[in-house]
Amino acid sequence: MPGRLIVVSNRIPTEGASAGGLAVALHDSLRERGGIWIGAHPDDGPEEGLFEIGSEPYQRLAFRLSRAEYDSYYLGFSNSVLWPLCHRRSDLVQLRPDYAEGYVATNRRLAEMIATVAEPEDQIWVHDYHLLPLASDLRDLGLDNKIGLFLHIPFPALADLSILPDPPAFALWLASFDLLGLQTRADTARCLEMFRSDPRAEFFQDGSVKFGDRLVRVKSFPIGIAVDAFRSLAETSDSDPFGGERPQEYIIGVDRLDYTKGLPHRFRAFGEYLQRYAGTRRPCLVQVAPPSREVVEAYRQITEELEELSGRINGQHAELDWTPIRYIHRPIARNRLAGVYRGARACMVTSLADGMNLVAKEFVVAQDPDDPGVLILSRFAGAAEDMTDALLINPYDVGDIAQAIDRALNMPLHERRERHRACMAAVEATDVGTWTTQYLAALDACAGTLSVPTLLDRLQKRQDRSASAKDPEVSFISR
Missing domain, CATH: 3.40.50.2000 (Glycogen Phosphorylase B;)
Incomplete structure (x- = not known):
């Protein structure tokens, strides 16, 4: 037995x-x-x-x-x-x-x-x-x-x-x-x-x-991830998880606050995108970064760096009716987060090193296959080994990330559908x-x-x- x-x-x-x-x-x-x-x-x-x-x-x-x-x-x-x-x-x-x-x-x-x-x-x-x-x-x-x-x-x-x-x-x-x-x-x-x-x-x-x-x-x-369960969560989640203050067009990032996630690179790249590519476009970067191991010095340092970067980028680019970076330094309930994923035009994963990164998989599963968002994925995340149809980026190259943001927000529907279909197959194979x-x-x-x-x-x-x-x-x- x-x-x-x-x-x-x-x-x-x-x-x-x-x-x-x-x-x-x-x-x-x-x-x-x-x-x-x-x-x-x-x-x-x-x-x-x-x-x-x-x-x-x-x-x-x-x-x-x-x-x-x-x-x-x-x-x-x-x-x-x-x-x-x-x-x-x-x-x-x-x-x-x-x-x-x-x-x-x-x-x-x-x-x-x-x-x-x-x-x-x-x-x-x-x-x-x-x-x-x-x-x-x-x-x-x-x-x-x-x-x-x-x-x-x-x-x-x-x-x-x-x-x-x-x-x-x-x-x-x-x-x-x-x-x-x-x-x-x-x-x-x-x-x-x-x-x-x-x-x-x-x-x-x-x-x-x-x-x-x-x-x-x-x-x-x-x-x-549990594919069917998370898909159901995204499909039945609140259609307006922002409570009436939904950005018109936004990119989502969800990471435990950690120096391995490349968050300062991400913020700088979004600032460069606004400077070089955005024109009259007003996308928002919604970054959820719950605190982690705050007693360790390296984590205190990255917290201070992100606060400085978000403040500076918002100060340079914000308008009275638009805040470029929404930086949320606390957890968001999983059922609410599924709805935020679903409404995003893109998701940024900029890990400098990552075992797998399940955020990438959650984002793909949460998408509407008829009108999906685009996954921007670090080639140093484990997920990139099989999810090769994401927009793969070098997280150390701020210019490369900025260009990928521009490409994601301007990607035609047929290409978004094809990339999503291929990424979804990889996610389902690793349920x-x-x-x-x-x-x-x-x-x-x-x-x-x-x-x-x-x-x-x-x-x-x-x-x-x-x-x-x-x-x-x-x-x-x-x-």
């Missing part, structure tokens, strides 16, 4: 299934298969182990992060080292001994908690860069389960990995998984390049990598439900084999751990 699915992520939905496509897809998989979702609870509390926050239709177990763990594991190593490293911003990496120590210790503590609830036939699906050492820690604790990782952000370049305090450990962490799921074929190539450069790795003809006593497969699984099914099928197919001496050693570790455990390490507290 197949075991349960154990999903592990940095955060956990605390009130049922989230409205986001990924959370819905994982919720459906857990409901159908049976399993557990484990993640950090957003609030402080007295619990030291796992505690239950829901059990229908699957079990949800949360754990608390201490203030020190939050600072070192989350804000520190995860978001001040790994995040900039993976997004080609090695200049923003902040190396501190306590960051690496906290990251390793927190993952080890989580592994010890998971080991108390995981059964031999369970499969464990780990999500994202916060939890890279988790499989290695679980192996050390004697778990032989199939364990997969999906990395939602770009895979780092080989040269950048040398910045890490212990570069060889990075490959060892990843090789402890049975399946490494990455967003794009380019990410897969970078991952394989890392293994090829490591003398501990051997390659098999089927593309799998032998690393010590482990066999790991590396494959791209481009993530998508998040299909993505989940394909990943789990690939994890099922993994060999999960170990050398005999290692297997015996880990069985002994598991027996020793079971014999010494007088009290369960997990507290189940219903909320």
Whole structure:
């Protein structure tokens, strides 16, 4: 009998299934298969182990992060080292001994908690860069389960990995998984390049990598959105989400406020478009940019830069009845945002580096196929690998973006329809439900084999751990 699915992520939905496509897809998989979702609870509390926050239709177990763990594991190593490293911003990496120590210790503590609830036939699906050492820690604790990782952000370049305090450990962490799921074929190539450069790795003809006593497969699984659900949301949304103040013609941008999204480049490019191409035309750039990690210095700096840019561009070009940039520094409800997408003449995605970028896919799905808007898409977003009929731009080239804006706003209907049709086909092929099914099928197919001496050693570790455990390490507290 197949075991349960154990999903592990940095955060956990605390009130049922989230409205986001990924959370819905994982919720459906857990409901159908049976399993557990484990993640950090957003609030402080007295619990030291796992505690239950829901059990229908699957079990949800949360754990608390201490203030020190939050600072070192989350804000520190995860978001001040790994995040900039993976997004080609090695200049923003902040190396501190306590960051690496906290990251390793927190993952080890989580592994010890998971080991108390995981059964031999369970499969464990780990999500994202916060939890890279988790499989290695679980192996050390004697778990032989199939364990997969999906990395939602770009895979780092080989040269950048040398910045890490212990570069060889990075490959060892990843090789402890049975399946490494990455967003794009380019990410897969970078991952394989890392293994090829490591003398501990051997390659098999089927593309799998032998690393010590482990066999790991590396494959791209481009993530998508829940296509039908978002299409329905856009079609039934408020026809005037602006509340009577709808711009006559507007371009939409939706991004978490982050230095990887190329937002200053976007604002400058829109200013250049107004200067060089607009003439008497009065389009508006509607930019939704909710705050993110505001305690990190790099995020405070980009907030100040965008405020200065939007103020300057509006001061130079605004009229009494027209504001060129509407900069919204807070979240917008998803159902309202779907209507904003649908009415936009274009959408700008100017990521300097991006795992996938689901905004690009949401915009395409929200469009009226008879009169669609145009997607302006950075070639450095993962979505550009398959959505080649978008207007692909170099986000570092302000002039290139400005020219693309002009082309999008003047594009004839037949070309808009053709580009939208092709982009829509790419989006439908990567529906998040299909993505989940394909990943789990690939994890099922993994060999999960170990050398005999290692297997015996880990069985002994598991027996020793079971014999010494007088009290369960997990507290189940219903909320």
